[in-house]
Amino acid sequence: MPLGHDTADSLSTMAALINTAADHPDALLTPADLDEFLARERFSGSRTHTAGELRAVRHLRTRLRQLWTANEEQLAAGVNQLLRNAGARPQVVRHDEWGWHLHCTSPAAPLEERLATEAAMALADVLRGGELDRLGTCAAPDCSAVILDVTRNRSKRYCDTGNCGNRQHVRSYRSRRAATQKTVRPRQ
Secondary structure, three states, rough: OOOHHHHHHHHHHHHHHHHHOOOOOOOOOHHHHHHHHHHHOOOOOOOOOOHHHHHHHHHHHHHHHHOOOOHHHHHHHHHHHHHHHHOOOOOOOOOOOOOOOOOOOOOOOOHOOOOHHHHHHHHHHHHHHOOHHHEOOOOOOOOEEEOOOOOOOOOOOOOOOOOOOHHHEEEEEEEEHHHHHHHOOOOO
16 A cells, blocks of 8 residues: 555655654754754744754654654554654645645644644554555665655665665675676686
8 A cells, every 4th residue: 555645745845854863973963963953854834943943853763763663553653653642633734835735733833833733643544554564664774764655566775865775786796796707607
């Protein structure tokens, strides 16, 4: 079952937020970094542009990382907690270039609450649809990024944060090549 547009979009933003911690150095060190992230993700609503807001989003990022790899029971409990903490009140809205969609907080709610409820609603859809296997982590041994697999055949293995897939393919190629060169003896 394919993920709905709202769900896929929210999960993509959630993965991007989580993966800001996979970078070295951390990609969310200043309020300006947060501004840049939110602009890139086209996340709207009120902002305080303070260090406190940044701390709250970084704290949420840690919690979302835990939920991304949680089992069904842990994920359900975590989703419910996020929704409770944000005082979620679902409403259908239309803004900017988006058609009708669901928001669970007002645009004036604190940024971390809006991010948390968007993530919680998307994760709830993943749970309800039995699509937990679409959430994963990068298969590269030297990468800690998360992945969202929206492919039809659920074959995504590597993240979008760097060149993990390319690096792994090159390593495999070189390993295979080295193995064949060892088994082929030069003619004399």
